[in-house]
Amino acid sequence: MKYLDEKKLKRDPRVRSYKTKTGDKFYRVSFKRTIVGKPTPFEKQGFKTGYSASHWADEALHQAKLTNGKAKIVTVNEFYEQWFNSNIKSENWAPDTIKNFSDKFRLYILPRFGNYKLSDINKTIFQDFIDDMQSVERPNGYHGYSSRTIRTIKNYFGLMLDEAVDRELISVNRIKRTKIKDNVGVRNVDISLEKYNDAIDAAERILNPIELASFYLALFGLRHSEILGMKPKAIEQNILHVDHTRTMAAPKGRDATKTAASTREVPITLKMHNILMLAIQAAKTTYLENDKEFTNDSYFIVNKEARPLNYTGLNYYFDKVSAEIDFHIFPHLMRHAFATFASRVAKDPKDVANILGHTDIKMTQKYDNGTDQGKREVIDMMDRLAK
Numbered sequence: 001m002k003y004l005d006e007k008k009l010k011r012d013p014r015v016r017s018y019k020t021k022t023g024d025k026f027y028r029v030s031f032k033r034t035i036v037g038k039p040t041p042f043e044k045q046g047f048k049t050g051y052s053a054s055h056w057a058d059e060a061l062h063q064a065k066l067t068n069g070k071a072k073i074v075t076v077n078e079f080y081e082q083w084f085n086s087n088i089k090s091e092n093w094a095p096d097t098i099k100n101f102s103d104k105f106r107l108y109i110l111p112r113f114g115n116y117k118l119s120d121i122n123k124t125i126f127q128d129f130i131d132d133m134q135s136v137e138r139p140n141g142y143h144g145y146s147s148r149t150i151r152t153i154k155n156y157f158g159l160m161l162d163e164a165v166d167r168e169l170i171s172v173n174r175i176k177r178t179k180i181k182d183n184v185g186v187r188n189v190d191i192s193l194e195k196y197n198d199a200i201d202a203a204e205r206i207l208n209p210i211e212l213a214s215f216y217l218a219l220f221g222l223r224h225s226e227i228l229g230m231k232p233k234a235i236e237q238n239i240l241h242v243d244h245t246r247t248m249a250a251p252k253g254r255d256a257t258k259t260a261a262s263t264r265e266v267p268i269t270l271k272m273h274n275i276l277m278l279a280i281q282a283a284k285t286t287y288l289e290n291d292k293e294f295t296n297d298s299y300f301i302v303n304k305e306a307r308p309l310n311y312t313g314l315n316y317y318f319d320k321v322s323a324e325i326d327f328h329i330f331p332h333l334m335r336h337a338f339a340t341f342a343s344r345v346a347k348d349p350k351d352v353a354n355i356l357g358h359t360d361i362k363m364t365q366k367y368d369n370g371t372d373q374g375k376r377e378v379i380d381m382m383d384r385l386a387k
Contacts, residue, residue: 003028014042015053027053035064074169076121077114080105083160094256099249104156108133113157118170121161126175130154134181150180191337195327199334202324210286211317213279214301214309216272218318218331220379221338221356224311226262227331229253232280233296237273240266242357246299246308253299253308262357267379355379 003018014031028045042060047053063082084101087093093101112129113121133153134144154175161173191199203215217227222242229246243263246253257263268276283300287293290306299308315330322328335356342352 009050012050012054012057014057015047015050017050018045029053029057029060031057033061033064040064074118075114076116076118077110079118079164079169080110080114080160083163095249095254096247099247100152101156104153108153109157118161118164121170122174123178126154126157127178130178130180147180147182154178154180191327191329191333191340193341195325196337196341198325198327199321199329202321206320206324207317209275209278209282210301211320213276214314214317215321215334216275217301218334219338220266220268220272221335221342222266223262223335223357224314224331226257226357228301228309228311228314229299230301231297231299235268235273235276235280238268238270240268240272242266248311251308251310257357259357261354264354264357266355267376269379269383271383 003016004020006016006018009015009017009027014029015027016030017025017027019025026045027047027050028043029047030041030043032039032041034040042057042064044053044056044060047056062078084105087101088098113125116125130150133150134147136144158173158175161170161175164170165173200219203212207215213230214227217230218224220240222230223245225245225247226242229244231244234241234244242265243257244253244255245257280300283298283302283306284294286302286304287298287306292306301309301314303309303313318330318334339352339356342355343349346352
């Protein structure tokens with residue numbers, strides 16, 4: 001292509017202005033740099049301003065060094081931005097995954113290591129970081145972040161460093177052998193059968209229909225995202241269809257669960273069905289009071305303004321029950337209680353795994369095949385156990 005009236009910019013020799021046949025003025029980038037011993041051209045045209053052309057030249061050179069060069073000066077911050085955005089652009093991550101990675105890096109990893117060079121990250125400095133995380137004083141009586149949280153942070157950071165190894169920015173991921181203590185900062189997820197029944201009695205006594213429905217959905221092993229995403233169309237007389245979730249990353253909901261196994265059918269009792277029907281009727285009234293339409297596709301775990309509940313709101317319902325029984329309960333605790341008590345009475349542990357939506361049976365037992373009848377027996381047994 002022939003560029004008319006072409007001129008090299010004095011402030012940036014990588015950029016040239018030119019005119020089209022119609023007389024319009026544009027800018028183009030044209031330069032070469034040697035990266036890992038190989039001359040690499042950078043060419044692009046059609047920029048409307050010289051500044052936008054210079055910005056593209058800077059970014060293109062930077063990305064080329066990150067992707068192809070053994071750039072010893074690349075910082076954790078710089079590589080994280082490139083790595084994170086490339087995974088979003090390629091649609092490798094679901095919305096929840098994007099939020100999880102963003103939160104862990106923004107809150108924990110980048111404040112500590114953001115200005116470090118990738119090549120400076122080693123076992124010693126990361127172990128110091130882990131030790132600090134395990135011993136820091138936190139609100140509400142917690143001492144140290146949980147082993148699970150710290151392990152997640154390590155895994156996320158490790159995934160990014162593995163990618164840096166693949167791109168030959170560093171030779172090895174040096175944090176792999178750092179050690180994390182078990183059972184640090186963990187909330188108590190043990191509950192006696194006595195307290196379990198106390199919680200049920202208190203919930204039935206003090207909670208309104210919508211609150212009680214959310215409590216019972218946790219009692220039947222649903223995750224908080226599955227409870228928050230519950231709709232009338234998911235409920236039949238003896239079956240609960242779990243195939244829709246709501247999370248902080250997807251507040252409008254999505255027709256997807258945590259894993260493929262989490263999309264499931266959970267048997268319910270007549271009592272549970274009646275509780276859910278009362279909640280739906282209460283939600284319908286709440287929608288009407290707020291001049292909102294209620295359909296079979298509406299969320300029914302909502303607040304007084306007919307807004308779908310968030311995780312904090314859901315926890316508040318459980319806090320009300322906790323105050324009654326002088327024992328702290330929360331949604332995951334009741335899911336854990338279901339797994340604990342159901343495993344004791346189930347003929348086939350796989351049936352419990354199927355109800356909970358586990359990908360495999362490691363939380364219950366090795367791989368096995370459950371049955372619909374087996375799931376029904378577990379639910380009936382749990383109903384008798386709670387009386």
